[in-house]
Amino acid sequence: MRHRATKSVAYVAAALVVILALAACEDDPASVTTKDTLSDPLGDIAALNGYLFATNEDRSGHAGSQVDLFQFNADGVAEEQFDLALNGVGYLAACSDGEWLYLQSRGTGRLFKVSPVGEIAWVRSDPFAGAGKLACGIAYRADVDSFVVIYRNPGTTAYTTRQHGPDFAGPASPPVTNDWTLFDPAAGILAVTWLDGWLWALGLDQVGQAVVQGLRDDGSATRFLTLDDATACGLTVLDDELVAAYPDRRFETVIDEE
Numbered sequence: 001m002r003h004r005a006t007k008s009v010a011y012v013a014a015a016l017v018v019i020l021a022l023a024a025c026e027d028d029p030a031s032v033t034t035k036d037t038l039s040d041p042l043g044d045i046a047a048l049n050g051y052l053f054a055t056n057e058d059r060s061g062h063a064g065s066q067v068d069l070f071q072f073n074a075d076g077v078a079e080e081q082f083d084l085a086l087n088g089v090g091y092l093a094a095c096s097d098g099e100w101l102y103l104q105s106r107g108t109g110r111l112f113k114v115s116p117v118g119e120i121a122w123v124r125s126d127p128f129a130g131a132g133k134l135a136c137g138i139a140y141r142a143d144v145d146s147f148v149v150i151y152r153n154p155g156t157t158a159y160t161t162r163q164h165g166p167d168f169a170g171p172a173s174p175p176v177t178n179d180w181t182l183f184d185p186a187a188g189i190l191a192v193t194w195l196d197g198w199l200w201a202l203g204l205d206q207v208g209q210a211v212v213q214g215l216r217d218d219g220s221a222t223r224f225l226t227l228d229d230a231t232a233c234g235l236t237v238l239d240d241e242l243v244a245a246y247p248d249r250r251f252e253t254v255i256d257e258e
Helices: 007-028
Strands: 044-050 051-056 070-073 079-081 092-096 102-104 111-114 119-122 134-139 146-152 158-164 176-179 189-197 198-203 211-214 222-226 234-236 241-245 252-253
Touching: 007 092, 044 102, 044 241, 051 092, 051 234, 079 158, 079 222, 092 189, 092 234, 102 134, 189 234, 198 234
Parallel strands: 044 092, 044 234, 092 134, 134 189
Antiparallel strands: 044 051, 051 070, 070 079, 092 102, 102 111, 111 119, 134 146, 146 158, 158 176, 189 198, 198 211, 211 222, 234 241, 241 252
């Protein structure tokens, strides 16, 4: 499962930016660099090679490297932990194309391509995020080898999706907007994943209930599932089943009775 990422020019440039930023923090004697990654809540999750991967949501405000990549087995037991040398990225949505992990910083839309052992291959900005649109999820569609990225218009129930090709190369598809009225407009969708022709989204409904709603590829039909625990923070597909993650590092299969 361990392998080396190719050190492209983008990788080297991104690494230098991270190293210089961390070095500047460490030169400040007043900086606190204590890591709380083991006690931080989880961000989104992604499945790869039968494992679940997640990052911690850094809320410490400390300097230096504050984000780790965690590998959990199918039973939810943490087996590996890799330092991502990141800080200030907030909640990270996640997905996998079967070889790499792709992370998206909530709001800013900044994207990270990461190996299963925590090596960052590239970092990219998303020009579509901002200008009234906040990034709120990333999913991989194996059927067309493409990524679906979703954004929300703050304070509304309008969501926009765009589709990108392999490795986010080339132009994205034209944006498509749908009205997902189930979700609380203040909080918005938290994470998305793809399963059986549906884009599944996790979030809170307008009365504070955790829900997972599915939208067909053509936007013509929706369905939703309810979760017992409103703290759900991540969503992925493992062994053809939806799996939800919780901040305290629990993982539960989402039961779809249809």
